[in-house]
Amino acid sequence: MRGIDVSQHNGNIDWDKVKASGKVDFAILRCGFGREHASQVDEQFERNYSECKRVGLPVGAYHYSYADSAADAEKEAEFCLKLIKDKQLEFPVWFDIEERSHVLRGNCDDLVKAFCGRLEAAGYYAGVYSFDSFFASNLSPEITKRYAAWSARVENIKPTACRNVGMWQNSWKGSVPGISGDVDTNISYYDYPTTIKKRCLNGFSGVDKQRFSVSAVADDLTAEQAAGIMKKCSEMGMTAVRRSKEV
Secondary structure, eight states, rough: OOOEOOOGGGOOOHHHHHHHHOOOOOOEEEEESSSOOOOGOOHHHHHHHHHHHHHHEEEEEEOOOOOOSHHHHHHHHHHHHHHEEEEEEEEEEEEOOHHHHHHHHOOOOOOHHHHHHHHHTTTTTTEEEEEHHHHHSSOOOHHHHSSSEEEEEOOOOOOOSSSTSSSSEEEEEEETTTTSSOOEEEEEOOOOHHHHTTTTTOOOOTTTTTTOOOOOOTTTHHHOOOOOOOHHHHTTTTTOOOOOOOO
């Protein structure tokens, strides 16, 4: 699948033209950066999300990190969760770690675990984004085995340091109708939408507002068992109707 990642720096995108181009199968949208503050919400996130949904483009989100400790990364995760609340994301929520300060402190694994762990606890499919060289020098192999990996290498060479790459950012100078100037382009090697929906993550539910009925027949079903089945159906958002056995 071919995709793009965008932020407020890409301006006011014409998503109808993006969709009609046939060049884009998904979009990863920056939701925010750093810790919670009104000035650190991406100015185009809400519009980009609603427009992608309107034209039928699957989306994911990324949060740019400035965290200098695991506690800071958790605060960034809380901020991210507020920004993506009540949204449905077909692709992971990515922790963008690339600042020099991260390297100097030497605690990159801890930052990823703190952010992604908090996202997972809230029911999201979490991943980590960085440069291929950053994965090689600052993140352990265990990180890319544990979390989805999105690696940037833009010299038209596939990532080599990040062994378990699920998504490759292959250019910062892409051209797509509807977007002024250069845009980042990506290739997804993994079917994230199917996995995310199947596992009911990222705002998706198992029922997904579909109407259906379930019938169960048992000669020896007790009143207590029937009540238990009806309770389970209710917990799943289903309406259960109890009928007496026909004679």
